[in-house]
Amino acid sequence: MSEHIVSVKVYFAIFLALLVGTVLTAWVAFFDFPGPLNAIVALTIACIKAALVILYFMHMRYSSRLIWVVFGAALFWLAIMFALTFSDYSTRSWLPVF
């Protein structure tokens, strides 16, 4: 068998980390950080939690390069969708309204 079996210890550590992340993100939401920091803090915690789930629960860390590329393609196209849409909406006010 060439399949990698993740140990229960690792699963449990990730589970605890996800719980801590949830408590942390709910707790910091009660503080008002200056400017866009509120969203940045919340999204950073969410991204770390998602990365833990993908790498360990979904076994990405032990998967082939091919699966990494497939997942990377999703992020790449998502970035294109966001970038092109916001390049439109954020520049609409540059032109006078006729």
Add this chain to the structure above:
Amino acid sequence: MAESYATEHEVSHPGLQHHFENMDQQREASALGMWVFLVTEIMFFGGMFLAYTLYRWKYPESFEVASNHLDIWLGAVNTVVLICSSFTMALTVYCTQIGRQQLQILFLVLTMIFGVTFLGIKAVEYKQKYDDNLIPGRLIPGHPFNPSVQEEGKPADKHKLHLIPGATVRNVELFYWIYFAMTGMHALHMIIGLGIMLVLLFFSVRGRYGPEYHNPIEISGLYWHFVDIVWIFLFPLLYLLGRHIGHG
């Protein structure tokens, strides 16, 4: 060559389909197929996340007011419930890999219980929104979007919208369109996931999955974890964004 090919099949597992060389190749192929499907799911939910981001950027005050009306505790409890279900799903895969069939069934059932709990709490939340007339548009006949607005000087009522300067009821409704679209699609994915798990449970009890063959368990786990990840982003974006403006 033809002989070695035949020999390999003779000693192989009954779960090995004829178009694969061996179990490793079959497992790799099914995982890849699931990941390709998950890419389409990421793009599907990505479109809704884009709509959310765009309108939050355009109407920040209304989104804060609308978000403040959601119950942060129900949302947080549901996040924990879903993380627990992801954990038990991961253990289901683990127990199958090491050949512990009883534990595999136990964790599969636990995962389903957590999934049903999540949907139950979600239903309670939807009921609260219904009672406060926050179902957007005319989705429910005879029950249009029509929340009461908190007036100055009156005692604070958590069933009313606490508008701040720049926020309008119309744009609060926009938030609730996005809220119900995203959490509704997420809940639908959970229901489909529970259906898949019923099938897995049926075959698990019959002992179909073991250390050599467990692709269906593995890739259903990938799907379940993906649904968990969507919620990991939905919780802070929908429930927490307006928390720091106080009241609610």
